[in-house]
Amino acid sequence: MRLLNKDVISAFVLLAVSVVVYLETAGLNEMSAVFPRYIGLLLGALSVIYLVFSLLKPSAKGLWEGTNKGRLAAAAAGIAAYTGLIWLSGFLIASILMMFGFISLLGGRESRRPLRLLQAGAIAILVSGFFFVLFKYVFIVPLPAGILFGA
Amino acid sequence: MRRMKQIGALLLIILLMGLAGCSAGSGPAAEGKGEHPGAEGDTGSAAGFPKHPITYSIPFDPGGQSDLEARRQQPHLERILHTSVVITYKIGGGGAVGWSELAGKKPDGYFMAGINVPHIILQPLLQKDAGYQTEQLEPVAIFQSTPVGLAVRKDSSIQTLEDLIRLAKDKPGTLTAAGVGTYTGQHMTHLLFEKKTGITIQYIPFTGAAATIQSFLGGNTDLLWGNSNDLVSYKDEFRLIAIGSSERFTALPDTPTFVEQDVELTAGIDRGVAVPQGTPKEVIQVLEMAFLEIAADPDVIRQMTEEGFEPKAMGAAESKAYIEQLRAEYEPLVAELQP
Amino acid sequence: MNDYIPVVFEVLSDPLNLLLLVGSLIAGIVVGALPGLTVTMALALLLPFTFSMPADTSLIAMGGLYIGGMFGGCISAILINTPGTPSAIATTFDGYPMARSGKSHQAIVTAVLASGIGGIIGALALLFLTPVLSSLSLAFGPPEYFWVAMLGLSMIATLSSGSMLKGLIGGCLGLLLGTIGIAPIGGESRFTFGLAPLVAGLELTVVLIAFFCIPEVLRIVENRVLGERIVYRREKGVVRQMWSRLIRRPFLLLRSSIIGVIVGIIPGAGGNVASIISYDAAVKFSKDKQAFGKGSYEGVAASESANNAEVGGSLVPLLSLGIPGAPPAAIMMGALMIHGITPGPGLFTSQAGLVYTFLWAFLLANVLLIVLGLYFSGPIGRIINIRMDVLIPVIIFLSTIGAFAIRNNFTDVVMMVIIGLGAYLLSKIGFHPAPIVLGLILGPIAEVGLTQSILIGQAKDHVFAFFFTRPVSVVLMVLCALSIAAPLADKWLRSRRGSGQRQGKEEAE
Numbered sequence: 001m002r003l004l005n006k007d008v009i010s011a012f013v014l015l016a017v018s019v020v021v022y023l024e025t026a027g028l029n030e031m032s033a034v035f036p037r038y039i040g041l042l043l044g045a046l047s048v049i050y051l052v053f054s055l056l057k058p059s060a061k062g063l064w065e066g067t068n069k070g071r072l073a074a075a076a077a078g079i080a081a082y083t084g085l086i087w088l089s090g091f092l093i094a095s096i097l098m099m100f101g102f103i104s105l106l107g108g109r110e111s112r113r114p115l116r117l118l119q120a121g122a123i124a125i126l127v128s129g130f131f132f133v134l135f136k137y138v139f140i141v142p143l144p145a146g147i148l149f150g151a
Numbered sequence: 152m153r154r155m156k157q158i159g160a161l162l163l164i165i166l167l168m169g170l171a172g173c174s175a176g177s178g179p180a181a182e183g184k185g186e187h188p189g190a191e192g193d194t195g196s197a198a199g200f201p202k203h204p205i206t207y208s209i210p211f212d213p214g215g216q217s218d219l220e221a222r223r224q225q226p227h228l229e230r231i232l233h234t235s236v237v238i239t240y241k242i243g244g245g246g247a248v249g250w251s252e253l254a255g256k257k258p259d260g261y262f263m264a265g266i267n268v269p270h271i272i273l274q275p276l277l278q279k280d281a282g283y284q285t286e287q288l289e290p291v292a293i294f295q296s297t298p299v300g301l302a303v304r305k306d307s308s309i310q311t312l313e314d315l316i317r318l319a320k321d322k323p324g325t326l327t328a329a330g331v332g333t334y335t336g337q338h339m340t341h342l343l344f345e346k347k348t349g350i351t352i353q354y355i356p357f358t359g360a361a362a363t364i365q366s367f368l369g370g371n372t373d374l375l376w377g378n379s380n381d382l383v384s385y386k387d388e389f390r391l392i393a394i395g396s397s398e399r400f401t402a403l404p405d406t407p408t409f410v411e412q413d414v415e416l417t418a419g420i421d422r423g424v425a426v427p428q429g430t431p432k433e434v435i436q437v438l439e440m441a442f443l444e445i446a447a448d449p450d451v452i453r454q455m456t457e458e459g460f461e462p463k464a465m466g467a468a469e470s471k472a473y474i475e476q477l478r479a480e481y482e483p484l485v486a487e488l489q490p
Numbered sequence: 491m492n493d494y495i496p497v498v499f500e501v502l503s504d505p506l507n508l509l510l511l512v513g514s515l516i517a518g519i520v521v522g523a524l525p526g527l528t529v530t531m532a533l534a535l536l537l538p539f540t541f542s543m544p545a546d547t548s549l550i551a552m553g554g555l556y557i558g559g560m561f562g563g564c565i566s567a568i569l570i571n572t573p574g575t576p577s578a579i580a581t582t583f584d585g586y587p588m589a590r591s592g593k594s595h596q597a598i599v600t601a602v603l604a605s606g607i608g609g610i611i612g613a614l615a616l617l618f619l620t621p622v623l624s625s626l627s628l629a630f631g632p633p634e635y636f637w638v639a640m641l642g643l644s645m646i647a648t649l650s651s652g653s654m655l656k657g658l659i660g661g662c663l664g665l666l667l668g669t670i671g672i673a674p675i676g677g678e679s680r681f682t683f684g685l686a687p688l689v690a691g692l693e694l695t696v697v698l699i700a701f702f703c704i705p706e707v708l709r710i711v712e713n714r715v716l717g718e719r720i721v722y723r724r725e726k727g728v729v730r731q732m733w734s735r736l737i738r739r740p741f742l743l744l745r746s747s748i749i750g751v752i753v754g755i756i757p758g759a760g761g762n763v764a765s766i767i768s769y770d771a772a773v774k775f776s777k778d779k780q781a782f783g784k785g786s787y788e789g790v791a792a793s794e795s796a797n798n799a800e801v802g803g804s805l806v807p808l809l810s811l812g813i814p815g816a817p818p819a820a821i822m823m824g825a826l827m828i829h830g831i832t833p834g835p836g837l838f839t840s841q842a843g844l845v846y847t848f849l850w851a852f853l854l855a856n857v858l859l860i861v862l863g864l865y866f867s868g869p870i871g872r873i874i875n876i877r878m879d880v881l882i883p884v885i886i887f888l889s890t891i892g893a894f895a896i897r898n899n900f901t902d903v904v905m906m907v908i909i910g911l912g913a914y915l916l917s918k919i920g921f922h923p924a925p926i927v928l929g930l931i932l933g934p935i936a937e938v939g940l941t942q943s944i945l946i947g948q949a950k951d952h953v954f955a956f957f958f959t960r961p962v963s964v965v966l967m968v969l970c971a972l973s974i975a976a977p978l979a980d981k982w983l984r985s986r987r988g989s990g991q992r993q994g995k996e997e998a999e
Contacts, residue, residue, distance in 0.1 A: 010919050014659060021666060024681055031333075031945070032676025035937040036669040043662040050655055063918055068712050075711035076911055079704070079886060083907050086890070087900065095887050102883035106711065111879065127884055131891060139527060139535065141895045142206065142239050213534030214821030219828070222538050240531075242897055243690025244672055244679075251686055278672075278679055282686035327949050333677025353949035355942055356675050358758070361820065365757050365813045369628035371946060384812055384832050458827055 006063040007054030011047050018044035078102060090146030092132045099124035200260055200434050204235045207424070208264040210249020212242055216380070217265040220295060220422055223454070224445050231441040244281075245332060247274050251282030258427040260434035263291065268421040269336050272478045276485045277334045285478060289430055290470035292442035293423035296461040297378040298396035299340050300406065301328075302389035307373070312393045312412040315374070319350035327353045328374035329363045334488075337376040340395060340418035342484060347414055378420060379403065383459030395419050402459045421463065423470055439467045494846040501546050501847045502854060510547065511855055514554030515862060521555070522562020523574045525699055526892025529559030533821040545829040549848045550855075552825060556818050557609060557855045560761060560801050561863065564601040564794055568594060569873055570885050572703040572892075576694050577761025577797040579927065580769035582702055584782060584789030591785055595871035599732045600787045601794045602863030604743060607736075608795030609856035611747035612754065612802025616809070617849045620838070623803070624810035627755040629962045632946060636939030636957070637966035638756065639932040642763055644973040645770040649924040657925045660916075664929020665936075667692055674934060675941040687901040694762075695896045696906050697930055699889045701923035704910025707885055710878060729864055735787065742788060743795050745771060750796035754803020757815045761797035762931050768796030774976050802852070808833055809845060 021040030025033035078101065085094035103120035104111055111120065135141045207225070211217045221238050228236045241249035241264075250271060253264040271288055274281040303309045309318060319326050330337035333356045341354045355372050357363040360381055367375040368388065375389065382391055383402045391406040395418035399408060409416040424442060426435060445451055446464035455462045465473060501507060514536075521532045532555055540548030563578030568585035581601065588597035615623065630638075643661060650657025670681045671691025682688035736743065746768040753764035772792035773782045782789050804815030805822075812834035814820035823833050831841055838845055876884075893906040913923060947953030957963065 006919055014663075017663075017666075021681075028673070028678050028680060029676050031941045032673035032678040032680060034944070035933075035940060036666060036680060039662055039665045039669070039933075043659065043666065046655065046659045046662060050659060053655065067918075072708060072712040075708050076914075079707075079907055079910070082886065082890065083903055086903065091891070091894075095891075099883040099887060102886070103880055106879035106882060107877075123880060124883075128887065131887070135527075135891055135895060139531065139895070140237055140239065141891075142237075142898055143891070143894065144900050212817060212820075213530050214537070214817060214824050218534060219537075219824045222534075223828075225538060239898055241899070243693075243899075247672075248687075248690045248897075248899070277677075278689070280679055280682050280684055280686050280689055282689065325949055325951070327946055333673075333675060338677075353945060355945050356677070357942070358674050358938060361757055361813045365628065365807065365811070366631055366942075368811065368813075369631050371631040384834055388835065454828075457830065 005054065005058050007059060008051065011051035011054055014047040014050065015044060018047060074105075078105075086144060086146070088146055089148050091143040092128060093146070095128035095132070096124045099128060200437050201232055201234045203261065204237055205232065205260070206262045207236050207238050208249055208253065208262065209238060209240050210242065210246040210264060211240075213240055216297075217267065217422060221265060223451065224294075224442070227445045227448065227451075228441055231444055232437070245274070245335065246270050247278065247281045247283070250274070250288060253425065253427055254283035254287035256427045258289075258429035258431075260426055260430050260438060263424050263426045263438065264288075266290065266423050266425045267336075268293065268423065268474060269339060269477055269481060270420075271425075272474060272481055273334055273336075273339065273485070276478075276482065277488070285474065287428045288425040289428050289435065289467075290423055290425045290474060291435055291438045291467055292446070293421050293463050293465040293470045293473065294442055294446045295422040295455060296419050296463050297380060297421075297459075298394050298400055298417075298419040298461065299337055300377055300379060300382045300391050300394040300403070301344075302367075302375045302377055302382060302385075302391050303373065304367070304370070305388065305390055307390065309373075309392065310390070312407075312409070312414065315392060316348050316350055319348075319352055323351040324353055326374060327355050327372040328376060329355050329357055329367045329372040330376035331360055331363055332356050332358070336418070336420045337378075339481065339484065340416070341376060342488075343418065344409075344414070344416055346484075347416055378459075379461070380459035382406075396461065400461065401456055419461075421473075423465070435467050494843050497843045498847045498850045501550075502851055507547055507550055507851075510551050511554045511851065512858060512862070514551045515558040515855060515858055518555040518558020518560075519562035519565070519862075522559035522578075523565040524562075524892065525566055525572050525574050525703075525889060526695060526895035528575065528695075528817075528896065529556055530817040530821060532559065533818055537821060537825060540825050541828060545826070545831060546844055546847050546851075548825055548829070549822065549844070550851045552822050553848065553852050554855050556801055556822075557798070557852070557859060559818075560798050561601070561605045561609075561794075561859055563797075564605070564790075565598065565870060566888075568597045568601065568790070569870075570703065570881075570888075571706045572699055572885075572889060575761070576698060576931070577765055577800070578793070579698065579762050579931075580765040580793035581790055583769065583793070583924065584784075584786045585793075586706075587783070587785035588787065588790065589874050592874075593785065594874040595728050595868060596732055596787065597790055598867040598871050599728050599864065600736065600790045602860060602867055603733060603736055604746075604791040604793075604795040605798040606856050606860035606863065607743050608747045608750055608798040609801060609859060610853060611744070611795075612751055612799035613849065613853040613856055614802075615751045615799075616802040616805055616852065620806050620810050623751070623755050623806045626752070627757065627807045627811070627813075627815070630756045631960070632939045632942035633957050633960055634939070634962050634966060635756075635758070635935055636943060637963050637970065638753075638759060638763070639936035639939060641966055641970050641973060642766055642770075642928065642932045643936070644970050645766060646925045646928060647974060647977045648770050648773050649928065650922070653920060656920050657922070660921045660923075660925035661929040663921070664926035664931075665933040666929075667697065667926070668930045668933030669937065674938050675945075687899070687905075690897075692905065692909075692930070693896055693902055694931065696893045696902045697909060698927060699893050700906045700909035701913045701927055703885060703889045704906070705914040705917055705923070707882055708911075708914050710882060729867075732787065736791060739788065739791075741775075742772060742791060745775070746792045746795040747799035750799030751803040751806075753796070754800035754815060755806045757804075757807055757813055759935060760804075760816050761800045763935075764796040764800040764803075765793040766928060766931070768792045770973070774973070779980070798856070805852075809837055811835065812837075 018040045021036055025037040082094060082098040100120055104117055136143050207221055209218045209221055225236050241252050249264055256262040266288060272285050275284050309315050330341055393409045393412055394400050394406045396408055397417050443464050452462045521527045533552055560577060563573055563575035564581045566572050566574040567578040567581040568589050571582050571586040573579045573582055585597045646657045646661045671689055672679050679689050749768040750764045753759050769789060769792050772788055773779055804819050807813040807815045808819045808823055814823050826833055890903055893902050943956055944953060947956035
């Protein structure tokens with residue numbers, strides 16, 4: 001029963017959001033401001049109710065209770081790294097690396113045997129390659145080439 | 152057996168996609184090469200530009216007028232320039248996203264984008280975060296103009312522009328006019344019209360031409376600002392009381408201009424194409440020649456006129472001067488808008 | 491119209507036209523299934539080819555693509571919890587839980603049958619009721635749009651699994667996310683904090699991927715369910731089983747399709763709004779409300795029949811008034827114009843042969859959709875059989891490429907990752923994605939309706955009357971009130987019957 005639980009903190013964050021919204025709309029013309037301003041006020045009012053409720057009846061469960069933080073962080077970092085890699089080396093290479101990485105890491109120890117690694121590589125190249133061709137040449141999507149390759 | 156079906160399905164899809172891809176990529180270009188074998192001499196002069204495919208970026212939705220125009224030009228461009236022209240989309244912010252991308256591209260002529268006047272003048276003037284400046288876009292050509300007209304419904308008591316002005320002077324601010332967007336060409340036209348006639352009409356912005364017309368037909372506003380092509384489609388439904396062209400408009404011969412009715416107003420939206428600032432003169436010239444050649448094509452002229460547009464053929468220098476002149480006209484108006 | 495039957499038959503019995511119809515249907519399904527590829531984009535790519543085709547052939551191809559694309563969205567919604575097109579949004583609510591419990595085949599068969607039937611009802615409406623419906627589309631002015639959005643938002647009460655308060659807060663957050671960028675009526679840029687990429691606003695598809703796909707991927711990785719597969723239950727007679735279940739609920743399909751048609755004829759409200767409102771209605775009319783959100787086939791059927799019926803509806807204003815009800819309809823209008831045909835009030839008389847050919851082809855396409863969909867439903871359903879450690883990176887890859895392709899913008903990919911991580915955190919705290927996304931979809935419609943009504947009302951000096959006295963507005967307001975009151979009354983009745991039971995449920999949340 002901590003006083004500063006996840007609900008109390010998020011209620012304060014939401015209150016802050018509604019204040020920012022209200023201040024931002026102050027500098028706009030009436031027709032741009034009217035809708036977000038009232039939604040911001042509504043959000044503020046709801047956040048106050050939320051705050052009161054979470055102070056009166058705090059939830060017993062912590063935010064990360066029962067969560068495997070390590071695996072979660074790894075997955076999130078993997079997705080973020082993929083985005084960075086696309087920016088750096090373009091879509092095709094980044095996708096092959098990401099897929100190969102995920103398949104060989106996610107499958108557990110067993111998946112790091114040579115044959116399985118080979119299989120993972122083949123899947124990564126085939127799937128990325130197929131969709132790369134489909135998007136780039138059939139649907140003419142100008143996929144990023146990566147700054148390493150002069151784009 | 153099941154596996155076979157699965158593979159069969161996949162193969163079928165791949166085959167279909169492949170077919171579509173081949174025909175999309177090489178179709179028009181291949182046709183073009185056969186037709187015009189002798190034109191190589193006059194366009195190959197600028198250091199062999201273009202050597203590889205050119206991207207033609209559209210800052211509006213697929214299927215919009217800018218897109219339709221680009222798709223009309225695409226086969227001709229490929230024939231004249233001897234390379235494929237790839238149309239892509241960069242949508243958002245009423246064109247601002249596409250134009251800020253253009254402003255940041257390498258100025259080598261391999262990336263061009265459709266431009267709309269007066270959008271490219273108004274956005275940098277009115278939005279501090281538009282992401283580009285008007286002079287960062289180097290116009291290559293302006294090939295189409297759409298005069299803006301003013302219409303009422305058939306059952307309206309307003310017969311002429313004179314009626315409208317009289318009515319608006321009687322009850323200032325009670326008439327409403329629908330138009331596309333805020334700080335757009337139609338909005339500016341509305342403001343200029345108010346200024347030149349000394350009347351007040353409430354402008355009601357809508358999010359697109361379709362929404363504007365739907366709402367106007369439904370009786371939600373008294374007046375409609377419409378682009379000529381839309382007005383041509385609805386000429387039996389609406390009563391057009393004035394059009395913003397300088398002379399009578401070919402597709403709407405019965406509609407008087409504003410000028411004829413003693414209101415010094417010409418207004419329209421022009422479509423063209425631009426490259427990033429700093430593109431070599433020779434490269435611009437190659438593109439300019441290509442667009443002007445298409446603009447002179449009798450088939451293209453006929454189609455555009457029938458659809459309700461005014462075909463134009465302004466070259467690079469002329470387009471630039473035109474944009475400059477319009478900017479000088481809009482700057483004081485914009486200054487009034489912003490307190 | 492009987493005079494045109496021979497012409498119609500002649501065109502439709504041409505094997506080339508039929509082949510093209512089947513091909514474009516399949517291409518449409520593929521485009522619809524891949525997030526980020528839109529029917530609008532595919533139609534634009536097809537457009538140059540239609541220049542050289544006869545007008546009827548090009549319309550047939552475009553219609554097939556449109557119908558296939560609308561259906562295709564459900565495949566990724568069911569299999570990977572990401573709507574391939576925003577129209578399939580409500581399909582994820584029950585389709586994905588069905589797939590997770592091994593019923594992917596059942597879910598897809600349900601979607602195929604519901605889509606086909608919805609599409610056929612939409613086509614029949616288009617064929618026989620166009621003149622009546624077109625006047626209804628003109629009855630929707632700014633205040634009506636506002637009330638339609640409010641009706642959709644009243645659904646937050648139904649969608650909030652868990653806390654109603656958190657659902658409402660989520661709805662507000664969604665509405666605020668929708669206001670980022672240039673104000674649709676005011677014209678000024680808001681909440682961009684000086685960042686140029688935000689001026690264009692958040693793209694719905696990107697946010698949908700971020701809210702539905704990324705958190706699901708994180709949850710699967712974190713829960714260590716990777717090595718195992720979802721048990722795909724191979725069952726015989728799935729088609730017959732689902733068919734007999736659906737046929738026993740004729741009102742479900744009929745109601746959903748009518749909602750779809752009506753939403754379709756209102757220009758600017760698309761398949762996503764249709765599927766959401768229809769899903770809401772299905773929950774409210776169902777006797778077994780608890781089953782929804784946990785894998786109810788009724789939820790899938792409601793969403794899919796509505797969004798396919800919407801296609802027919804969106805063509806009503808195009809063919810009768812020349813107003814495209816949706817972006818794909820706008821491209822079809824462009825194709826007609828290039829053939830020298832101007833859609834509008836005179837089209838049904840001046841081009842009757844062409845119009846009726848198209849309408850019958852449209853009907854035929856929906857029948858073909860059922861045949862094709864059922865044939866491929868088995869193999870597609872078994873995609874879920876792929877090992878999770880392979881499926882996860884493929885999902886990440888597809889969502890990334892989809893987020894990019896929708897606007898060809900790398901910023902959208904970055905945005906998807908940031909919003910996706912935020913969405914995971916929010917769902918951990920108890921804010922579920924459905925109300926947030928609902929706010930994002932309906933926010934712009936509500937804002938445009940509200941501000942335009944204020945402007946018109948001020949000019950006419952009666953803002954209040956303009957909002958509250960127009961007939962269609964009144965109907966919508968009553969529906970809104972009913973929609974809010976019904977679940978509250980239901981909760982109250984339930985709590986009176988057995989308060990002990992509800993207590994137990996809340997603690998489990």
